[in-house]
Amino acid sequence: MKVLAERLIERDVSLRPFNTFGVDANAALYARIRSLEDLQRVLADRRVLGMPLLILGGGSNVLFTQDFDGCVLKVEISGVQRADDGVRWRVQVGAGENWHALVERLLDDGVPGLENLALIPGSVGAAPIQNIGAYGVELAERFHSLQAWNFATQTLQTLTADECRFGYRDSAFKHETEPRLIVNVTFALPRQWAPVVGYTDVENELRERNIQQPRPRDVFDAVVSIRRRKLPDPARVGNAGSFFKNPVISRAQRSALIERHPSLVSYDIGGGRYKLAAGWLIDACGLKGTVRGRAAVYDKQALVLVNLGGASGADILALAREVQEAVLARFNIELEPEPRIL
Ligand SMILES: Cc1cc2nc3c(=O)[nH]c(=O)nc-3n(C[C@H](O)[C@H](O)[C@H](O)COP(=O)(O)OP(=O)(O)OC[C@H]3O[C@@H](n4cnc5c(N)ncnc54)[C@H](O)[C@@H]3O)c2cc1C
Structure with missing residues (x-):
């Protein structure tokens, strides 16, 4: 279904519901991007031309200190596709999918590998930006490639891990003057699963639960319970x-x-x-x-x-x-x- 840019773009939108700090700030323009076509339509709209752009996922890693006098591109591209080459699962995920829901859904489907990264708020598309990490695992270790829209060349590019230059809470995307919008991310998850439980908190949690040989779900449950104890829930604070x-x-x-x-x-x-x-x-x-x-x-x-x-x-x-x-x-x-x- 074709949606006119007119209908995709809203004016003067409060960003308070869209940042986990829950601070007040307004966006001059706000567009929900559910596909590459939506993005292209919005970027070609005369109201958006020449305006500063801000890509937003779940708003869990931003702090607004003033209104944004440009167009917020709220990424809501969905979809999960899975392939299996006998050695690893390749999972391509739309950038707007919720990260934690993906981790849980894959576990339910018998595809482990992301369980140490459970309960990290936000979207899949933002995960490579700071190479999210927790409890002994970083996104880079489970990453295959991603597709991103390059605003300068107006092309869709495929980037490998090397090209993303992942570091500690860092990637090439954090150092670009011309942003790229991540459209989807592909993960490579080995079929031969081994738990990552060297992190002291996880080790202790499993010991308390009397689990010697953890299954993926045990690691997931341990991480979720540690995080619930230690970190404030953005829905409340x-x-x-x-x-x-x-x-x-x-x-x-x-x-x-x-x-x-x-x-x-x-x-x-x-x-x-x-x-x-x-x-x-x-x-x-x-x-x-x-x-x-x-x-x-x-x-x-x-x-x-x-x-x-x-x-x-x-x-x-x-x-x-x-x-x-x-x-x-x-x-x-x-x-x-x-x-x-x-
Ligand atoms: C309670 C809590 C716990 C957290 N724990 C962890 C943790 O353990 N480990 C960790 O690494 N982080 C953690 N975070 C930080 C945050 O959850 C992650 O950085 C997450 O990946 C941000 O996702 P988001 O969709 O909310 O990104 P946003 O906040 O919307 O955006 C973050 C940055 O990514 C850019 N961006 C977003 N989507 C795209 C896209 N599709 N294409 C290009 N650029 C994009 C934005 O422009 C912005 O610069 C935590 C946050 C909270 C609130």
């Missing part, structure tokens, strides 16, 4: 998960820090590099539970900033800056925000 990336430092920097702070939490990630627990750094500055107006550092996990109800994006950003300054003053480490700040 506005947040974007971890607000800061865990900083990566050199061996020399780590040694100097440990001399002054013997209980510093760090993980060896190879190549003489160490990842620090940003939550520990913030906690050590005494900021866990800090409330500034209606914005707060979550009292159960210092890495998460929350909207207690009625905070603006600017309030949350001001608190984030306060946290950054405190960590810089005490540890001489610059915390980098994880969500995209607009």
